[in-house]
Amino acid sequence: MAGLGTIFLSETVGTAMLLLLGGGVVANNILPKNKGKGTGFLMVNFGWGFAVLAGAIVANRSGGHINPAVTIGLAVQDWVGGGNKFDFVTIMTYFGGQMLGAFLGAVLCWLAYRKQFDLADDPALKLGVFSTGPEDRDYFWNTVTEAIGTFVLVFVIMGAGLIDTTNMGWLNYLGVSLLIVGIGASLGGPTGYAINPARDLGPRIAHAILPIKGKGSSDWAYSWVPVVGPFIGAVLAGLLAPVLL
Structure with a gap:
């Protein structure tokens, strides 16, 4: 496994790329004065899939996790199997890089679409570029949805x-990116499918901090769902994979 400094830098750069492109496809789809406005949710699914591909490729040195749920799922699987590849410091290094990268990627996305953000009147659209939100707000069932999607x-x-846990290679990253598209198309409707705690929390913090014209609330009341749900799903996957696979 790579050193801690390499892991942190690699995950930071990869997750920043993920959020720049992932947030970008949402912005292109929902903000005004965009060539891609109204292209639909399936386009968003594909955009996030390719964002995962790009982010994982540039995070190759750290294994291309770019998602705390992936990291914790692999750690649980390793522990169940009696391994010791993931200690507390290593896990926190992954988490730190992922959170910082998600924040930075969201800031870059905002800069790329600064004019479109200024032209938008609806605060909900602006928040929707940064973070997920449910179509029907029910915290328990929204958490269940996020847990199931992340488990898959x-x-x-x-x-x-x-x-x-060391190196997937770009062809394997392509497989994960197609999996992301499939999860979005099949399970993404109820919550917008974060399935990645850093993907939602880092950009939500950026939304709260950035001087976005007419941005409104960052919806902190919902913010725990796309963190807790994915961690539950990842832990279950890590526990069941050694038994069922």
Whole structure:
């Protein structure tokens, strides 16, 4: 496994790329004065899938996790199998890089679409570029949805043997990106499918801090759902994969 400094830098750069492109496809789809306005949710799914591909490729040195749920799922799987690849410091290094990268990627996305943000009147659209939100707000069931979607992500990755915690390679990253598209198309409707705590929390913090014209609330009341739900799903995947796969 790479050193802690390499892990932190690699995950920071990769997650920044993820959020720049992932947030970008949402902005292109929902903000005014965009060539891609109204292209639909399936386009958003594909955009996030390719964002994962790009982010994982540039985070290759750290294994391309770019998602705390993937990291914790792999750690649980490793512990269940009696391994010791993931200690507390290593896990926190992954988490730190992922959170910083998600914040920075969201800031870059805002800069790329600064004019479109200024032209938008609806605060909900602006927040929607940064973070997820449910179509029907029910915290319990929204958490269940996020847990199931993340379980599928981590469990299928483990089942395919796509991550060995060191290096997946770009062809394997392509498989994960297509999995992201599939999860979005099948399970993304209720919550917008964060399935990644850093993907939602880092940009939500950026939304709260940035001087976005007419931005409104950052919806902190919902913010715990796309953090807790994915962690539950990832832990379940890590526990069940050694038994069922």
